[in-house]
Amino acid sequence: MRINHNISAMNAHRLLNINNAFASKSLEKLSSGKRINRAGDDAAGMAITEKMRAQINGLKMASRNSLDGVSLVQTAEGAMSEIHSMLQRMRELCVQAANGTMSSSDRQAIQDEINQLTSEVNRIANGTEYNTRNILKGNEGPNSHTLVHRMSTGESAQYRGNVDLTAVGAGGFNLSSDQLSIWVDGEEKVVNLTGTDNSTTLDNFMELVNDALGDSAKAVLDKDGHIEITTLSIGGSSKIEINGSQNAVRLFKSGWSTGNPNPSATGTAESATSSAKGYFYFDSIPEVGSTIKIGNETIEFFDSSVAPYVGSNRPIDINGKANAEDVVDEIIS
Template identity: 35%
Template sequence: MALAIGTNNAALNAAASASRVNRVMETSMARLSTGKRINSASDDAAGVAISSRLSAEIRGTDQAIRNSLDGQALIDTAEGAHKEVENILQRMREIAVQAANDTNNSVDRANLSGEMEALTNEIDRIAATTTWAGQSLFSGGSENPIPGGSEGASKEYSFQIGSGTASPNQLRVNIAEIDTTALGLNNSENGSTPTAFIYMLIDTNLASVIPTADHAEFEEFFNMTIADSTLADGAVVAMRFIDWSVEGLNIKRASLGAVSNRLSHTINNLTNISSNLSAAKGGIEDADFARETTNLAKNQILQQASTAMLAQANASKQNVLSLLQG
């Protein structure tokens, strides 16, 4: 082997080894400091893509869990209102039974009717004010204000509230702040004239005529006058409507309970899915501290050895001077 000073191969090899060790040490220290095995796409290109997809699934699943919890809270609120209404109805039935007693005079029944009316108003208040996150739970629909036109102008609006002629959906149109004595509601080319509710023009307001069938009976019960309920026969009729109301309320509560149980199972299932996805994601991108600390210790030793060898390789060229000095 020739003795030369132009190129020091031993020093170059030692320097290259030290550079490689430094890069590996930087990777190990980054993983140990962040706790992540993948800190850049170069660490694991395929792993980055898989981890990103898993992250999207985890976030979507976690949001679905929050949505289900919101639904559970909404149902709990509705069920609480149903329970309170049922308590009121039970009290109203007690009053009706008491009013049916022939020992009561007209004054007694009038007093009982007053309490009945107050309880009826409380049911209306609960139905009107029970909300969750600003959303009314028992309003039975939603309102969408529509701007009108100028005098003499016509406006065309379309509504779709259900399909089929047997649909029980209802559409209520309230007209506010109008300056007219006539109002026409015409059917469209592909629609039909609304007939579920009949509206009468009184001054500048519209009053709805209550339709027949079950809804009319329910309305009749909750709009009984004091004069009606002062009669023993009226008390018997009230008991019949109260029993009907309690039965319908129990059906609704049972339906809410079924949905609540369904949501509970949904939350449990989504929680399991999220946990499994998180475990899979962690297996891909989380750092193995035992392995990384071992690699760091090994590479620190290699770095020290490379530095020492580089120093010796540079020192070996000093022998050329002894030849020149003779």
């Protein structure tokens, strides 16, 4: 038997493959610009570079986060600058109104402008947002739409009207020539009614009231269409008093007339022997992952349509909840 072979050619082919492998690695380094492209190039060096790369990427993201923070501060600064300008204008108007040559109509015009400026200050404070998050409302925690939450043995002042506002006909909220003030804990909150007309709706009226109240109280409609105002403060010093012209106040208390006692409500003082009660209000369904704490219990919201709950807190499923009232009903059940 005879075996044909060519040792020289086989050796040349082997060396050619080795050189091709070296050339491929060199080309890879040239094209990537990196000395180490895989662990086989330098295992220890690869570990060091990956650690450094992770640190670099983390620092880059931290830099981007800081820029987002700068943008948030700039947004807040712009809003505060506008509010500052309005407050300066209000002070100028107050000084102007002290002029003895002013007539009552002149002072009324000044008061109308002050009311409008007050409404705009409240609107900016309540509506300034960054990435859908309010940044000038100090009572809103992150990742939650909870407006008020506190455990107390006392109770907030809560005024409940007796007029079904949903039954008010067209033009019923045209109060452009009327005045309305809501005193909360001794501080006057002027509701700006100068812009109302026959097209003003119940939602528009409620928005005007809440803009005036700001963070001191919250106005909502109960199931019977009656307005319900609750203060943020809790205790015996918490008080609500409604004052104004007859047409405006009658939206809160039926049959009220000038000269009668103003509609009012006072909170319940705290007591060392009473059971603690919790008060919380939502302006919309809470976000997934947000929490509130009531006593020693932490409540966490999740959406079962996205993922099952895996935490250790008391879970509240927001899936299928039509509104915030449904969420509250499940919390207190």
